[in-house]
Amino acid sequence: MVLPSPLPGRPATRPAFARWMGTTNQITRTFLAAGAIPDLINVAGGLPDPEIYPTDRLAEIARRAVAAHPDEVLGYGPIEGLPALRDALARRFSAPALPLTRDNVLVTTSGMQGLDLVGKVLLDEGGLIAGQYPTYLGALDAWRPRAPSFRNLVLDAAGFDPHAALQDALMGAQFAYAVPNFSNPTGRLVGLETRQALVAAAHATGTWLVEDDPYGTLLYDGAPLPRLIELSAEAAPGEPYAGPVVAMGTLSKEIAPGLRIGWIIAAPAMIEALTLAKQGSDLCTSGVTQRIALAAIEDGLIEAIRPAVLATYRARRDALCAALAEHLSAWFDWEVPVGGMFVWAVARDPALDTDALLPHALAAGICYAPSSVFDATGANRRAMRLNFTLNRPERLAEGMRRLAGAITAFRRAA
Amino acid sequence: MVLPSPLPGRPATRPAFARWMGTTNQITRTFLAAGAIPDLINVAGGLPDPEIYPTDRLAEIARRAVAAHPDEVLGYGPIEGLPALRDALARRFSAPALPLTRDNVLVTTSGMQGLDLVGKVLLDEGGLIAGQYPTYLGALDAWRPRAPSFRNLVLDAAGFDPHAALQDALMGAQFAYAVPNFSNPTGRLVGLETRQALVAAAHATGTWLVEDDPYGTLLYDGAPLPRLIELSAEAAPGEPYAGPVVAMGTLSKEIAPGLRIGWIIAAPAMIEALTLAKQGSDLCTSGVTQRIALAAIEDGLIEAIRPAVLATYRARRDALCAALAEHLSAWFDWEVPVGGMFVWAVARDPALDTDALLPHALAAGICYAPSSVFDATGANRRAMRLNFTLNRPERLAEGMRRLAGAITAFRRAA
Numbered sequence: 001m002v003l004p005s006p007l008p009g010r011p012a013t014r015p016a017f018a019r020w021m022g023t024t025n026q027i028t029r030t031f032l033a034a035g036a037i038p039d040l041i042n043v044a045g046g047l048p049d050p051e052i053y054p055t056d057r058l059a060e061i062a063r064r065a066v067a068a069h070p071d072e073v074l075g076y077g078p079i080e081g082l083p084a085l086r087d088a089l090a091r092r093f094s095a096p097a098l099p100l101t102r103d104n105v106l107v108t109t110s111g112m113q114g115l116d117l118v119g120k121v122l123l124d125e126g127g128l129i130a131g132q133y134p135t136y137l138g139a140l141d142a143w144r145p146r147a148p149s150f151r152n153l154v155l156d157a158a159g160f161d162p163h164a165a166l167q168d169a170l171m172g173a174q175f176a177y178a179v180p181n182f183s184n185p186t187g188r189l190v191g192l193e194t195r196q197a198l199v200a201a202a203h204a205t206g207t208w209l210v211e212d213d214p215y216g217t218l219l220y221d222g223a224p225l226p227r228l229i230e231l232s233a234e235a236a237p238g239e240p241y242a243g244p245v246v247a248m249g250t251l252s253k254e255i256a257p258g259l260r261i262g263w264i265i266a267a268p269a270m271i272e273a274l275t276l277a278k279q280g281s282d283l284c285t286s287g288v289t290q291r292i293a294l295a296a297i298e299d300g301l302i303e304a305i306r307p308a309v310l311a312t313y314r315a316r317r318d319a320l321c322a323a324l325a326e327h328l329s330a331w332f333d334w335e336v337p338v339g340g341m342f343v344w345a346v347a348r349d350p351a352l353d354t355d356a357l358l359p360h361a362l363a364a365g366i367c368y369a370p371s372s373v374f375d376a377t378g379a380n381r382r383a384m385r386l387n388f389t390l391n392r393p394e395r396l397a398e399g400m401r402r403l404a405g406a407i408t409a410f411r412r413a414a
Numbered sequence: 415m416v417l418p419s420p421l422p423g424r425p426a427t428r429p430a431f432a433r434w435m436g437t438t439n440q441i442t443r444t445f446l447a448a449g450a451i452p453d454l455i456n457v458a459g460g461l462p463d464p465e466i467y468p469t470d471r472l473a474e475i476a477r478r479a480v481a482a483h484p485d486e487v488l489g490y491g492p493i494e495g496l497p498a499l500r501d502a503l504a505r506r507f508s509a510p511a512l513p514l515t516r517d518n519v520l521v522t523t524s525g526m527q528g529l530d531l532v533g534k535v536l537l538d539e540g541g542l543i544a545g546q547y548p549t550y551l552g553a554l555d556a557w558r559p560r561a562p563s564f565r566n567l568v569l570d571a572a573g574f575d576p577h578a579a580l581q582d583a584l585m586g587a588q589f590a591y592a593v594p595n596f597s598n599p600t601g602r603l604v605g606l607e608t609r610q611a612l613v614a615a616a617h618a619t620g621t622w623l624v625e626d627d628p629y630g631t632l633l634y635d636g637a638p639l640p641r642l643i644e645l646s647a648e649a650a651p652g653e654p655y656a657g658p659v660v661a662m663g664t665l666s667k668e669i670a671p672g673l674r675i676g677w678i679i680a681a682p683a684m685i686e687a688l689t690l691a692k693q694g695s696d697l698c699t700s701g702v703t704q705r706i707a708l709a710a711i712e713d714g715l716i717e718a719i720r721p722a723v724l725a726t727y728r729a730r731r732d733a734l735c736a737a738l739a740e741h742l743s744a745w746f747d748w749e750v751p752v753g754g755m756f757v758w759a760v761a762r763d764p765a766l767d768t769d770a771l772l773p774h775a776l777a778a779g780i781c782y783a784p785s786s787v788f789d790a791t792g793a794n795r796r797a798m799r800l801n802f803t804l805n806r807p808e809r810l811a812e813g814m815r816r817l818a819g820a821i822t823a824f825r826r827a828a
Contacts, residue, residue: 206426
């Protein structure tokens with residue numbers, strides 16, 4: 001067969017990729033390339049320590065899941081998720097003022113899919129998001145194909161009066177987005193008054209309020225604060241919950257990311273809309289991983305491993321902060337986070353550009369996440385996110401030593 | 415805490431859902447409601463028979479996958495998929511003229527996700543798709559959030575000259591979409607000459623050509639035809655493959671849908687673009703299900719169960735067609751498909767509206783997929799898709815008996 005070919009020198013050009021693809025940052029490529037650097041200490045990601053994975057129990061759970069529930073596990077399941085898992089999640093996240101039912105729950109294929117679905121349901125091109133700033137990189141990634149605009153909520157700015165500011169900030173937005181527990185990237189806990197103000201603003205304006213909570217149970221000091229969805233239910237009781245908060249979570253930080261199991265808890269009308277979006281995204285989440293997740297929840301696996309997880313991560317947080325104090329206090333300010341996975345280090349010198357520093361850091365064998373990736377415009381160049389959960393204390397200390405060396409070399413070169 | 419509430423009688427209104435959500439059909443709701451009808455015979459879906467699932471072997475494979483590869487299975491994996499699975503898929507789909515490498519392969523969380531990613535990468539709002547018509551419902555679902563426009567390719571229309579027609583048809587489209595093997599919904603095999611013409615038109619125009627092949631190995635009679643990507647590689651050799659064909663597949667029909675494992679094979683530049691889209695969709699596919707899929711491929715599980723699968727489905731196809739001949743030949747025309755999962759029955763009377771018939775069919779205890787759902791405009795009301803893989807022969811016969819009764823009642827009522 002002879003196929004017609006374009007004329008020599010005039011190859012047929014392919015149609016252009018969608019416009020949003022030209023707007024992504026290059027950081028993923030940098031990170032991938034970093035993977036090839038020998039002995040690199042990587043504090044850029046949000047990775048759990050693989051040693052927390054309850055491997056033996058999960059292996060047996062996986063066998064049992066397939067053997068005991070073959071039709072449910074191996075077939076197409078309901079788009080919304082397996083009924084038993086939805087019921088278990090409804091029970092887990094109910095509170096006295098927040099009686100949840102299965103109709104409040106959508107199982108998602110990872111927390112990231114939850115963000116993607118929220119974007120599909122709520123964003124036309126250019127739609128407005130009132131997002132906590134700086135903003136989780138993955139959320140920016142998930143929404144980029146819908147080309148949204150952002151109104152930045154700096155919830156901890158000096159002089160910030162949440163009650164005065166938030167109603168205006170939410171007005172006209174398709175949704176607000178916040179990570180109240182140990183925000184990604186800053187590690188900060190959003191305080192009770194700001195939580196109340198966020199919920200009040202969502203109730204007053206009608207705007208959806210997306211509460212992303214992957215880290216809530218990684219609490220190292222003090223008591224937890226009420227979730228936004230609990231505050232919302234207290235203000236407007238009713239069953240099932242029908243308010244504006246869209247609460248998202250994942251098993252990635254509590255058990256293992258490889259399950260790719262997340263959930264969204266929201267008003268039934270929102271769950272229905274998200275279900276329609278999920279239908280065209282992956283039709284349903286794997287029954288295999290859903291049944292493993294359900295067994296892990298029912299067997300108490302999350303609670304069984306939590307004390308060891310918390311002790312490990314608390315010690316690493318302390319090790320990272322001690323190393324920061326020893327090596328980097330001349331250049332950076334930071335707060336010790338009470339939970340989560342990250343320390344946010346802000347340069348004292350506003351001219352210290354963490355994008356420009358990154359190649360020097362990589363050359364010294366340390367990789368961090370620069371602040372530009374947590375800003376939809378990429379303009380924030382003054383800070384860095386440092387993860388403390390993946391590496392052992394001595395590696396964290398060595399990493400901060402390397403970073404100090406990189407900064408010295410960078411400033412000398414500048 | 416007292417939250418400000420909207421004034422009584424003036425509840426705060428929620429922001430509108432994205433526009434595309436107003437354009438979906440109601441068929442899913444009808445199908446869901448149908449699930450509650452006792453003793454319903456459902457030939458609407460594309461479901462495999464659960465009895466083909468190799469349950470015991472998959473249970474043991476699942477245990478072994480977690481126990482033997484805990485870090486890979488339980489952690490975050492590469493966005494593109496586990497290297498070993500990408501290699502195995504590259505080997506499986508290579509051909510003498512088509513030497514594939516890992517860089518040609520993206521693992522997807524189901525075939526549906528592959529469609530979603532193609533839409534994200536290639537469609538701005540209103541982008542043009544040249545789609546084989548009638549068109550797989552799931553593809554319409556996946557692309558609807560990007561609000562595309564469609565140019566319908568009726569590849570088997572009377573007098574259709576593929577070489578004359580297809581170059582014009584593909585010109586200016588972002589991509590063409592075809593299911594060459596036992597098209598969903600029609601069950602038709604796209605012939606060799608039309609395949610050649612599709613590939614030639616893609617080469618000449620540069621347009622991407624999406625070859626969706628979930629059913630290729632479900633071949634009951636005769637020999638397989640070359641894949642579009644093979645024809646493309648023959649016309650423009652080179653390694654790795656860099657041509658316009660984007661070939662998609664899934665394990666859902668060969669092993670079990672519940673794994674939600676699919677793949678895309680394409681030029682490395684397209685794989686890179688799709689990877690960027692996958693990053694914001696679910697970050698990576700579950701390592702658990704990827705490792706199970708890899709073990710199933712390496713252990714020869716697909717080939718081990720295929721003879722029984724083919725024998726079962728061939729007998730059911732014959733049973734459905736015999737029942738059609740016995741009960742419905744007065745009203746419908748159809749062809750016996752040589753593969754796949756579906757028979758497409760077209761009403762002789764153009765006024766027989768299969769949307770309007772559906773409630774009568776449900777009342778009689780039989781559910782089919784009406785042709786309107788395979789048309790982006792919903793205008794095609796004259797046909798129905800009948801699945802033959804899920805139900806036993808005697809149920810298929812009873813289903814067609816019920817359908818004949820429903821048509822009689824429907825025509826009497828009209």
